[in-house]
Amino acid sequence: EIVMTQSPATLSVSPGExxxxxxxxxxxxxxxxxxxxQKPGQAPRLLIYGASSRATGIPARFSGGGSGTxxxxxxxxxxxxxxAVYYCQQYNNWLPLxxxxxxxxxxx
Amino acid sequence: QLVESGGGLVQTGGSLRxxxxxxxxTLSSYAMSWVRQAPGKGLEWVSGILGSxxxxxxxxxxxxxxTISRHNSKNTLFLQMNSLRAExxxxxxxxxxxxxxxxxxxxxxxxxxxxxxxVSS
Numbered sequence: 001e002i003v004m005t006q007s008p009a010t011l012s013v014s015p016g017e018x019x020x021x022x023x024x025x026x027x028x029x030x031x032x033x034x035x036x037x038q039k040p041g042q043a044p045r046l047l048i049y050g051a052s053s054r055a056t057g058i059p060a061r062f063s064g065g066g067s068g069t070x071x072x073x074x075x076x077x078x079x080x081x082x083x084a085v086y087y088c089q090q091y092n093n094w095l096p097l098x099x100x101x102x103x104x105x106x107x108x
Numbered sequence: 109q110l111v112e113s114g115g116g117l118v119q120t121g122g123s124l125r126x127x128x129x130x131x132x133x134t135l136s137s138y139a140m141s142w143v144r145q146a147p148g149k150g151l152e153w154v155s156g157i158l159g160s161x162x163x164x165x166x167x168x169x170x171x172x173x174x175t176i177s178r179h180n181s182k183n184t185l186f187l188q189m190n191s192l193r194a195e196x197x198x199x200x201x202x203x204x205x206x207x208x209x210x211x212x213x214x215x216x217x218x219x220x221x222x223x224x225x226x227v228s229s
Contacts, residue, residue, distance in 0.1 A: 032214070034216075036151075044151065044201075044219055045219070046216065046217050049214070049215045087150065087151055089215060091214040091215055094165065094212075094213045096153050097141070097153040097156070098153065099151040099152070099153070102151075
């Protein structure tokens with residue numbers, strides 16, 4: 001099983017600032033990495049797939065990078081609606097598909 | 109759109125069947141998964157079914173207790189959950205992988221709103 005580790009667990013950011021979230025895989029997942037946003041009481045929403053491709057309707061302030069075992073999600077200028085929990089997920093090895101533990105982005 | 113139902117309160121050792129009704133999506137054309145989220149915790153992939161040949165896969169934590177299936181004419185996905193344990197308490201989401209043909213599990217581009225399962229003694 002590929003273990004996904006996200007850091008930090010909580011990120012305190014002021015609106016308008018840049019946020020950088022990290023995700024590390026226990027072995028290479030190539031570029032088979034997705035990012036999701038989840039708000040309280042809601043289902044996860046796909047943001048990024050293929051490590052760096054934005055999903056349909058996702059604003060350009062969200063960008064993903066990395067390959068192999070190290071990945072980042074950057075939110076260039078945080079808006080009020082961006083405060084949420086973010087998860088990474090690898091899909092290079094199916095069994096099982098695995099998620100990181102999440103990073104909560106909160107208002108500073 | 110995906111809409112889950114069937115959650116509820118069940119005793120330890122009991123059974124429950126979750127459903128995921130699809131509209132605008134032909135489930136048999138895609139790989140589908142069930143993903144759960146325990147209260148205050150992260151996401152855990154539980155089970156999946158390929159669209160190409162109905163091959164099923166399970167997380168070790170549910171293998172032998174849960175069964176995923178699909179009713180193509182009703183365009184509905186199911187998760188039969190037996191021998192339920194307290195640690196199965198979670199919101200259960202069904203989710204679709206994007207690649208047409210359903211040969212692969214990948215990321216999940218469409219999610220339902222979830223249904224809550226509570227297992228209590």
